[in-house]
Amino acid sequence: MFGKLINILKENPRKIVFTEGTDPRILEAAARLLSGNFLTPVLVGNVDEVNAAAEKCGFNIRGAIILDPATYEDMDAMVEKMVELRKGKMTAEECRETLKKGNYFGTMLVKMGVADCLLGGATYSTADTVRPALQLVKTKPGNKIVSSCFIMVRPGASGGNEVLAMGDCAINIDPSEDELVEIAVETAACAKIFGVDPKVAFLSYSTKGSGKGEDVDKMRNACEKAKQAMPDIPVDGEMQFDAAVSPTVGQLKFPGSQVAGYANTFIFPDINAGNIGYKIAQRLGNFDAYGPILLGLNAPINDLSRGCNAQEVYSMAIITAALA
DSSP: OHHHHHHHHHHSOEEEEESOTTOHHHHHHHHHHHHHTSEEEEEESOHHHHHHHHHHHTOOOTTOEEEOTTTOTTHHHHHHHHHHHHTTSSOHHHHHHHTTSHHHHHHHHHHTTSOSEEEEOSSSOHHHHHHHIIIIIOBOTTOOOOEEEEEEEEEOTTSSEEEEEEEOSSSOSSOOHHHHHHHHHHHHHHHHHTTOOOOEEEEOSOSTTSSOSHHHHHHHHHHHHHHHHOTTSOEEEEEOHHHHHOHHHHHHHSTTOSSTTTOOEEEOSSHHHHHHHHHHHHHTSOOEEEEEEEESBSSOEEEOOTTOOHHHHHHHHHHHHHTO
């Protein structure tokens, strides 16, 4: 999977902002990316401090771009643009002060076209990565929310990789029917980038009316709306997880469905189910989990776990840049 994404980046070189330029994990990943010559890291931080941190850890970051909010030559233009974007909610002085923070400065670098995408969160919380993105980059036309998905990968039985998409496991706590439709559309589009031919299952504790209640109705109704929104993609539900992944169970419980038994793109009813579900797949199913991949924004901006390692930073950088 990553070989394909790297080839895409070699044909269309990208610049990716790392908001925590002195973090050893970021520096190790940046050095590795530079050695591959397919993605240029933009490291936010004081130039001397970033170089000293890299030298201390033994990482060669020659070729990286290092930008310091304190000395950035186009800061006046950045402040002016941020004032415009905040539409009277912040003064120029407030914007200038806020742009001293790496998360806001990095996001504005993407907004102003200095870089193509951003990866943060090695030390920032998810909220501190998502908030600037919502305020400055904003959602795509027609989108009302930011959502997320995880791309799950494990070696296949007959060679190659088994790749699944799961959404929304990290952002929206209790999405409405219309929000679930948006999550499904974005998750299916993301799945395609990773070579998945999406077959979308709206998950529930009920399969085709076997259970009753508001939660069942929500998934059934959202599924019907998603079918209209994605007429060229197989979508079905509501269905239980066993019906979604087992051909025998799926065709018994949901006969004639194109999705039941063959689903590879899963839409969860809420964040509880989604977060638990992807972690079960990761820990008991031996899937590698890549994400959360943020969906619905005007530019690729993604969040790292604060417990991430350099390999995860490297992988997420490739994924983020491939979405640009």
